[in-house]
Amino acid sequence: MGSFGMLARRVVETEMPVIVQIQQLIRGAKNAVSLAQGVVHWKPPEQALDKVKKLVEEPSVSCYGADEGLPELREALTRKLRQENNLNKSSVMVTAGANQAFVNLVLTLCDAGDSVVMFAPYYFNAYMSFQMTGVTKILVGPSNPETLYPDADWLEKTLLETNPVPKLVSVVNPGNPSGTYIPEPLLKRISDICKNAGCRLFVDNTYEYFMYDGLEHSCLEGDHIVNIFSFSKAYGMASWICNLFSALNMILYGLMQIAYPTEVEGLATQLLKVQDNIPICASLISQRLALHSLEVGPEWVQERVKDLVKNREIVIEALSPLGEGSVQGGEGAIYLWATLPGKYTDDFKVVHWLAHRHGVVMIPGSACGCPGHLRVSFGGLMENDCRAAADRLKRGLEELVKHGLVQ
Numbered sequence: 001m002g003s004f005g006m007l008a009r010r011v012v013e014t015e016m017p018v019i020v021q022i023q024q025l026i027r028g029a030k031n032a033v034s035l036a037q038g039v040v041h042w043k044p045p046e047q048a049l050d051k052v053k054k055l056v057e058e059p060s061v062s063c064y065g066a067d068e069g070l071p072e073l074r075e076a077l078t079r080k081l082r083q084e085n086n087l088n089k090s091s092v093m094v095t096a097g098a099n100q101a102f103v104n105l106v107l108t109l110c111d112a113g114d115s116v117v118m119f120a121p122y123y124f125n126a127y128m129s130f131q132m133t134g135v136t137k138i139l140v141g142p143s144n145p146e147t148l149y150p151d152a153d154w155l156e157k158t159l160l161e162t163n164p165v166p167k168l169v170s171v172v173n174p175g176n177p178s179g180t181y182i183p184e185p186l187l188k189r190i191s192d193i194c195k196n197a198g199c200r201l202f203v204d205n206t207y208e209y210f211m212y213d214g215l216e217h218s219c220l221e222g223d224h225i226v227n228i229f230s231f232s233k234a235y236g237m238a239s240w241i242c243n244l245f246s247a248l249n250m251i252l253y254g255l256m257q258i259a260y261p262t263e264v265e266g267l268a269t270q271l272l273k274v275q276d277n278i279p280i281c282a283s284l285i286s287q288r289l290a291l292h293s294l295e296v297g298p299e300w301v302q303e304r305v306k307d308l309v310k311n312r313e314i315v316i317e318a319l320s321p322l323g324e325g326s327v328q329g330g331e332g333a334i335y336l337w338a339t340l341p342g343k344y345t346d347d348f349k350v351v352h353w354l355a356h357r358h359g360v361v362m363i364p365g366s367a368c369g370c371p372g373h374l375r376v377s378f379g380g381l382m383e384n385d386c387r388a389a390a391d392r393l394k395r396g397l398e399e400l401v402k403h404g405l406v407q
């Protein structure tokens with residue numbers, strides 16, 4: 001292991017974050033534009049920012065708050081969950097980002113050596129969260145090749161045949177990296193399979209508002225289900241995580257159901273140990289911003305999401321040189337999933353080539369467990385900039401298909 005000898009094997013053996021590699025690529029390529037990172041192009045609501053500006057001088061926002069979150073925010077979120085998500089028995093904990101919520105949960109529920117389930121293409125950060133906490137038996141299931149929906153038949157068989165039963169199954173709805181949503185009957189079936197096997201289900205609802213073409217996002221509730229949400233995309237709060245403050249999210253756990261009452265109650269208590277040792281509490285000023293953003297309401301978010309449909313069209317057109325059937329997903333979230341011509345299994349190479357020769361950057365599918373693909377994000381640029389990036393992408397793909405990776 002050489003110079004790695006002093007480092008934890010858990011971390012050394014964790015994948016390198018693809019986002020860090022892509023940020024380096026963008027810095028190294030001249031004037032490259034990004035269709036890579038999963039971000040939106042808007043900032044938080046003006047009204048909410050104005051209220052928070054006035055709070056900056058208040059001593060209370062510089063103190064620690066309750067570990068589980070500001071009581072007013074938790075109350076507002078509980079109401080929102082009832083009204084919008086039909087989650088009536090869930091409690092809320094506020095964390096510094098959905099990624100932190102995920103790590104908190106894995107630390108609380110899994111031991112090193114446990115097995116867990118994901119579906120390819122998977123969300124790379126969730127995969128890394130398992131690896132870096134010592135959960136290395138990651139069973140990666142297939143998705144339907146046509147729809148990219150998680151394969152529930154495979155799940156049923158795998159949970160029956162794996163002993164001990166995997167601790168949890170993780171899905172993202174709608175998906176990162178594919179943008180595919182999980183229709184309610186399928187989500188229900190996945191949930192029933194998990195419940196019957198005695199396994200938990202994590203549902204990451206980060207993109208709950210990002211649904212297109214009249215499709216609707218839905219949530220399920222149950223002792224065995226944990227729902228994760230995020231303010232980062234919907235309310236444009238992503239950089240509040242990096243800039244001193246944290247974007248806020250919540251993790252939810254059913255409290256009063258009869259199947260596992262003591263264990264479920266235990267979950268709340270155990271989660272606080274992890275929370276108290278990582279952020280203690282999510283930044284109070286960010287929690288206030290989240291609270292005031294919630295007051296502005298989901299219509300504010302939906303208004304912005306509606307306009308992303310144009311970006312999606314522009315990017316689909318740019319991907320057309322790849323040929324019919326090579327673009328999938330995009331019913332939700334901010335992503336399209338593209339298949340490269342068969343010989344380009346080394347998608348990192350294609351991504352580097354597109355960045356340096358054509359000035360446009362995407363995420364290679366191999367970071368999501370599927371070599372030979374690209375994840376293209378259409379949320380981060382305003383329409384005109386998106387069009388300019390898409391022109392570069394189209395020219396690049398035309399050249400790739402006709403002439404290969406010419407230098």
Ligand SMILES: Cc1ncc(COP(=O)(O)O)c(C=O)c1O
Nearest residue numbers: 038097098099172176206230232
């Ligand atoms: C599915 C999914 N979950 C979680 C996150 C991270 O969210 P947060 O900024 O709230 O940590 C992202 C960000 O891209 C995501 O796509």
